Amino acid sequence: MIGRKKLKEEYISIPEAKELLLKRKEEGAEENPEEPIFYEARVSIEHAERFSKLSAEKAKELRKKLTGLFEWLDERIATKIVDIMPEDYFDIRVIFAKEEHMPTKEDAEKILEILDEYRE
Secondary structure, three states: OOOOOOOOOOOOOHHHHHHHHHHHHHHHHHHOOOOOOOHHHHHHHHHHHHHOOOOHHHHHHHHHHHHHHOOOOOHHHHHHHHHHOOOOHHHHHHHOOOOOOOOOHHHHHHHHHHHHHHOO
16 A cells, blocks of 8 residues: 555454454444445455454454463464364364474364363
8 A cells, every 4th residue: 555554563363353344344434434445345344254253352362372371382373273263183283284383182182172162
């Protein structure tokens, strides 16, 4: 975008993106009630509503819990785990397939136990 600069960069989960997009839609409705958001944002909201598995608050809490529990788990992978919510060890292995660190079966089971606490 011309005239704009990136102030910061961080990873957000699908539920957090949904929350941000809906907030922007409300702000846009106040400014222009006929067309509050662009087409791309509408499609993004539909995608987030379809694939969001948690609330934004629970997603933030879960990501923080995962990154705090394992020092080798970075924010990017924790966000991916929150978005996908894997159900078994094979799913976790797929997420870590191209990463430097592959969790042990015990670590993966611990991750799955934590995820089970947050499943809706």
